[in-house]
Amino acid sequence: MSEQKRLHPAAVFFNFIRVVKEAAFAIILGFISFKDSAFMYFILGASAILILMILFSILSWYRYTYRVEDDELRIEYGIFVRKKRYISKNRIQSIDLTSSVIHRIFKLTRVNIETAGSSTGAEASLKAVKLSEGEALRRELKTVSTVEQDNEPEDAEEDWPSSTITFKRLFIAGTTSGSIGVILAIAAFGSSELEQFIPDDFYDSTFEWIIELGITIMIVLGLIGLLLLWILGIAGTMIKYGNFTITKMEDELFITRGLLEKKQLTIPMKRIQAVGIQESLIRQPLGYVTVFAEIAGGSMDKGEDFSSILFPIMKADEVEPFLQKFLPEYAGITNDLTPLPKRARKFYLLRSSILFLIVTGVIAFVLPTFIWLPLIVLAGSAYLGILRHKDGGFRQDDKKLTVRYRFLSRNTITMYHKRVQAFEKKQHRVHVHQRLANVRLSIIGKMGMGKHFTVKELEESDVNQIADWYSYRE
Known part of the structure; x- marks a missing residue:
């Protein structure tokens, strides 16, 4: 794939849509301003701008070329100012294929290439290529050589563990x-x-x-x-x-999902910083959880979650078999945790209820007829505080640390010692008197930003134990 290639001509349409979106506010503002006095001039000006947009989209497509040469993806683009971008194979973290409805009609796909330096967007994005070319490009940019791939047995794919969501679960x-x-x-x-x-x-x-x-x-x-x-x-x-499927291939996880917009996401396992399960207030009583992973680096495209969903929904007792199948090093996340001390409950109740308690007092004084409404909210907030205290806890397993906390949903997170970037112990005067402490753990998340997990009112001795574990102190 050393010869220069252009994107599919459908990229002209995608370029045009992008330009229209960027100019939409100006067009609407011009319509509102000139719809009465100089509407004809507005139509002429808008027509001229439309023609320029079409020409810009065509020239952008024609001047955009890409090729793979000397273990690099080389992209050249720009109408007046020619720009060149070289991305080494060694820097590539993941290659994702996304197909919208329009892409799927013409059997096209969009190739998003992410590196460790990607932030709010992909390092490179080929907006429209044939699906077969996109898959070939992804294979070409893999770190494993093509010769090694050709020498693999044809039935190797059958040994790759895979799991697909059912319609009922969806x-x-x-x-x-x-x-x-x-x-x-x-x-x-x-x-x-x-x-x-x-x-x-x-x-x-x-x-x-x-x-x-x-x-x-x-x-x-x-x-x-x-x-x-x-x-x-x-x-x-x-x-x-829809059609959510996760497959483990060597040292990567491949996720395919979407009914209208089909996405093929790549997650290198070396970039996984932590694995967790989330139980919402609705799903927890039914015994269902969501399994997710915190991924280091990468981009945060519009509409994506800050955490990568490994499986949208499954029974709580299915989590361990799932992790043993795809991420055995993170198995054991559902084991029992050390709970919070009973004397910490008053702090959780106070934090959850103090605002609604004040509101209830004000309404009782101003509008006593409607006092029942804030009382219901106050009771709900107090119950949430009890749940937060009940669900909090931690477990230390040699090189792994598991923490659990709740805001609205209950989250259980497991991370390895080498993934923890920062540890913080925090106490105020009442904590010192009660022999309690808060702990905050930080890892690297998407866009290179920090991801933080806080568990409040742990036993001070337990927090000191975690601090010794983090600092390699005996």
């Missing part, structure tokens, strides 16, 4: 995802942005219509709206994680 993941809150937040933000474009008469007539419906019908409509949002949450999860 549906359960959607129904318990809790994404209704996210959808409500997006809807609220969208309505606030669109409010300035909607006439006031529309709001007045709509408000009068709602008042005329009556309380009962309003409640029914509200429940129907929540049901529709719940269904949208289920659909979003199933589209995102």
Whole structure:
């Protein structure tokens, strides 16, 4: 693959869409400003800009070339100023293939190449190449030589451990995802942005219509709206994680997922800093968990999670067999932990309830009729504080350390000593008197940023033990 190649001509379309997105705000602003007085001039100006955008997209595609030569991926691009980017095979951390709906119609894919220095975006991105060429490029850029790959037996792929999510589990993941809150937040933000474009008469007539419906019908409509949002949450999860498959090939994990946009993600196991399981308030009583990994370096493309999902949902008793199959060095994460001392419970209750306790006092003084509402919230926050105390803990196993904590979801994290970048012990005066301490552990996360795990109100002697473990002190 030493000859220069261009992207598929469909890249012109993707370039054009990108340019339109960047200029969308200016176009909308121009339309609002000139729609009455000089609308014809706006149309002429917009037409000229549209033609320039198309020409820019075509020239960007024509001037963009790539090739693999001397163990390097060499990319040349730029219309007026020619730029060259050389990426050595040794620097490449992962190569991901992403296929949107348009890509899949034309049997294309997008190749994202990440190095240790990648931050908010991939080091290099080939927007549109044939799927066969993308797969060939990924094989070519692997550190294992092509000769060694050709000498492998043809049935070697059958020995690669693999696991695929079932439709039933995918549906359960959607129904318990809790994404209704996210959808409500997006809807609220969208309505606030669109409010300035909607006439006031529309709001007045709509408000009068709602008042005329009556309380009962309003409640029914509200429940129907929540049901529709719940269904949208289920659909979003199933589209995102549809056909989720994880495969272990030598020293890498390959993840394929997505119904509309198909993604093939590569996770080098040497970049895994920690492995954890997450149990939400909805899934924990049902016995379901999500398995994830914290990955060092790499990029944070738009829409991706800060933690890499290794499997969206599984039964809690399936975690150990899963880890034994794919990451045996992290097995044992579900073993019993050393719990927090009982005298630490008052700190968790106070932190969870103090704000709502103040609000309850204010409402009791100002609006005593509605005192029942903050009391319910106060009881819920107190219960959450009890859960946080109950679920906190740690376990030290030779070179591994496991910690567990809860904010809303319960998280259990296992990490190796060599992955811990920083250790912090923190105490205030009350802690000293109670012989308690907080511990904070830091590892490298995505974009090279630190990822921190904090467990509060541990026994001071246990924190000192972890400090000795971290500092190699006997």
